[in-house]
Amino acid sequence: MFSNHLRHAFIALAALFAFTAGAAHAEKRNFELTIDTVNITVNPALKFTVFAFDGQVPGPLLHVKEGDEVTLKVTNRTGLPHSIHWHGIFNTWQNDGVPLVTQEDIKPGESFTYNFIANPTGSLWYHCHVNVHEHVAYRGMWAPLIVDPKDPTDLEKKVTKDFIMMLSAYDSEWKDKPGFGGHPKDVANYFAINARTFPYTQPLRVKKGDFVRIRFYGAGGETHNIHTHGHSFLVTHKDGNPLPMPYTADTISISPGERYDIMFEANNPGRWAIHDHVDHHVTDDGKYPGGVITVMEYDEVQKSDAWYAWKDLAYDGNFFYQDSLTKGYGKWSHQPFKGEYPQRRRGAQQ
Numbered sequence: 001m002f003s004n005h006l007r008h009a010f011i012a013l014a015a016l017f018a019f020t021a022g023a024a025h026a027e028k029r030n031f032e033l034t035i036d037t038v039n040i041t042v043n044p045a046l047k048f049t050v051f052a053f054d055g056q057v058p059g060p061l062l063h064v065k066e067g068d069e070v071t072l073k074v075t076n077r078t079g080l081p082h083s084i085h086w087h088g089i090f091n092t093w094q095n096d097g098v099p100l101v102t103q104e105d106i107k108p109g110e111s112f113t114y115n116f117i118a119n120p121t122g123s124l125w126y127h128c129h130v131n132v133h134e135h136v137a138y139r140g141m142w143a144p145l146i147v148d149p150k151d152p153t154d155l156e157k158k159v160t161k162d163f164i165m166m167l168s169a170y171d172s173e174w175k176d177k178p179g180f181g182g183h184p185k186d187v188a189n190y191f192a193i194n195a196r197t198f199p200y201t202q203p204l205r206v207k208k209g210d211f212v213r214i215r216f217y218g219a220g221g222e223t224h225n226i227h228t229h230g231h232s233f234l235v236t237h238k239d240g241n242p243l244p245m246p247y248t249a250d251t252i253s254i255s256p257g258e259r260y261d262i263m264f265e266a267n268n269p270g271r272w273a274i275h276d277h278v279d280h281h282v283t284d285d286g287k288y289p290g291g292v293i294t295v296m297e298y299d300e301v302q303k304s305d306a307w308y309a310w311k312d313l314a315y316d317g318n319f320f321y322q323d324s325l326t327k328g329y330g331k332w333s334h335q336p337f338k339g340e341y342p343q344r345r346r347g348a349q350q
């Protein structure tokens with residue numbers, strides 16, 4: 001009799017443990033997001049009207065773990081319809097965010113709630129799927145969704161600095177004409193990392209011995225060929241998937257929609273350019289230098305040369321989401337990515 005009680009207690013305890021352990025691998029993550037019309041500063045010469053997730057471009061980082069049950073309620077506060085496609089997530093089709101295929105578009109003033117299990121893993125992203133030739137190409141409707149694997153690869157375990165670079169291009173013709181733009185004959189004249197052009201981008205700061213990961217995203221409509229000076233790298237992931245045989249390169253082509261993760265050891269102190277090798281992608285409206293250029297600055301190297309473009313830079317240590325990525329799971333915004341909300345005209349409807 002007594003031992004039966006003990007046995008039951010043991011079974012109950014074991015069941016409770018199994019339940020708690022299971023729950024630890026499948027957290028529920030609830031998020032809310034707005035879509036707002038704001039003006040972002042791609043550079044001082046180019047203010048662009050965008051439809052921005054939580055009013056920022058790129059949008060807030062969503063960081064979750066493999067298997068998490070994600071719920072996200074999005075509210076459209078712009079004057080045009082939108083949706084959210086979870087690029088890389090496979091379940092379920094009703095949450096895939098494609099108007100006329102999986103749902104009605106989300107009309108101005110309306111909300112929609114998406115539910116999905118975070119799987120597969122890696123550098124995924126989310127973006128609008130309405131009028132993508134305008135909303136994704138020019139209106140900033142994209143952001144990273146990072147799904148950490150339960151079992152990281154040996155290379156992933158070595159990473160000490162993690163950076164996200166989302167690449168896009170702009171035809172300034174459409175900067176203040178929301179609802180228009182994205183014609184095949186458009187000629188892009190500005191090219192950006194995380195929606196800013198050089199020198200209004202930021203450096204990647206590392207120290208000797210860091211193991212660096214950069215996650216590249218082809219967020220816009222152009223193909224970018226990124227070259228790292230002073231370092232070759234391992235291409236470790238394609239579209240979030242760990243490659244069975246990472247390969248060495250010093251230039252990598254990132255086409256629209258693609259993601260590549262690269263990794264390398266910071267073993268060559270200096271100031272090293274990282275830039276797009278499509279030559280006109282390092283110009284702003286035809287003037288060099290601009291566009292897709294950044295610098296890897298080692299802590300060991302002084303930055304005070306009078307001619308150095310960034311000797312007096314006001315440093316933003318989260319420009320590549322490097323801070324947000326260390327904060328654990330959640331939705332992480334970044335104030336400098338926020339646009340300006342248009343001033344309401346006196347007497348205009350609120």
Ligand SMILES: [Cu+2]
Pocket residue numbers: 051081082083128129130131135141
């Ligand atoms: Cu949209």
